[in-house]
Amino acid sequence: MNLTATEPHESGISGHLHYWSYVIDESNPFMQIHLDTMLLTLLIASSLVIFSMWLGRRVTDGVPVGAQNFMETIVGFVNTTVNDNFPVKNPFIAPLALTIFVFILMCNTLDVLPAFLLGNVAHMFGVEHFRPVPTNDLNLPAAMAVSVFLMVLYYEFKLKPVHFVKELMFEPFTNLVPAVLKPVVLPINLILKLVEELAKPLSLSFRLFGNMFAGEVIFLLISFLLLGSGTFIGAASGVLVGLAWSFFHLFIGLLQAFIFMILTVVYLSIAHQPVEH
Numbered sequence: 136m137n138l139t140a141t142e143p144h145e146s147g148i149s150g151h152l153h154y155w156s157y158v159i160d161e162s163n164p165f166m167q168i169h170l171d172t173m174l175l176t177l178l179i180a181s182s183l184v185i186f187s188m189w190l191g192r193r194v195t196d197g198v199p200v201g202a203q204n205f206m207e208t209i210v211g212f213v214n215t216t217v218n219d220n221f222p223v224k225n226p227f228i229a230p231l232a233l234t235i236f237v238f239i240l241m242c243n244t245l246d247v248l249p250a251f252l253l254g255n256v257a258h259m260f261g262v263e264h265f266r267p268v269p270t271n272d273l274n275l276p277a278a279m280a281v282s283v284f285l286m287v288l289y290y291e292f293k294l295k296p297v298h299f300v301k302e303l304m305f306e307p308f309t310n311l312v313p314a315v316l317k318p319v320v321l322p323i324n325l326i327l328k329l330v331e332e333l334a335k336p337l338s339l340s341f342r343l344f345g346n347m348f349a350g351e352v353i354f355l356l357i358s359f360l361l362l363g364s365g366t367f368i369g370a371a372s373g374v375l376v377g378l379a380w381s382f383f384h385l386f387i388g389l390l391q392a393f394i395f396m397i398l399t400v401v402y403l404s405i406a407h408q409p410v411e412h
Contacts, residue, residue, distance in 0.1 A: 152352075153264035155264050175245070175269045176269045180238065183237065209236075216396070223407050225403075228400065228403060232400050235399055243389070247385050268347060279395070303324075306328070338398075339395060347391065
């Protein structure tokens with residue numbers, strides 16, 4: 136077991152696309168922990184909890200101001216989104232949607248920091264590689280998507296277990312084939328249904344990861360091509376282009392947080408829909 140931070144430093148863009156990893160088994164690429172993702176995720180989650188506790192003790196009646204006004208705007212937006220897309224009453228869904236939206240937004244917002252800032256700070260403490268945006272690591276979007284997928288399965292089995300098992304086994308062939316052929320189509324339908332269900336976490340995770348990873352690579356390209364040109368015009372152009380891209384990517388991060396939240400609400404809404412007879 137070792138830290139890959141002790142490996143030789145790679146120059147160029149590829150050198151900034153490595154994680155600060157704790158390798159458990161060098162022969163198995165899956166047996167490692169990305170410490171930068173774990174550290175930043177923990178810091179963001181902790182800051183959200185501390186901020187919530189701080190704001191909770193300062194909430195007042197009347198016209199909200201400052202941080203309370205800002206958070207009430209976000210909470211109102213999330214509540215409206217959930218009410219528009221969720222058919223039944225479930226007090227767990229709105230807090231879940233709010234947590235997902237704010238957490239992903241904070242993770243994505245780290246991408247507006249200067250490209251090498253956190254990496255250079257990490258180098259001061261002897262860390263060779265450091266990725267500053269947790270959602271650039273497929274492990275985090277995949278873990279969140281799997282959590283949503285498990286919640287969808289939980290509500291499917293809890294609210295309509297017979298119907299869900301029937302869907303897994305026979306839908307959509309129930310009304311298309313005679314009863315004698317149903318055992319034949321069962322494995323075919325099961326495979327199709329599993330593919331349909333597994334597509335949900337895959338689409339959630341790869342959409343978020345792909346957009347954030349591509350944004351980071353483009354930002355690095357801008358930095359190396361313009362800031363690394365060695366000329367004043369190239370450096371000035373790099374700063375302006377990089378600043379413009381940062382604001383654009385900030386919007387992309389906001390959009391991806393909203394998409395992940397709304398798809399989570401939609402998937403859970405489908406699981407809550409009553410069985411049609």
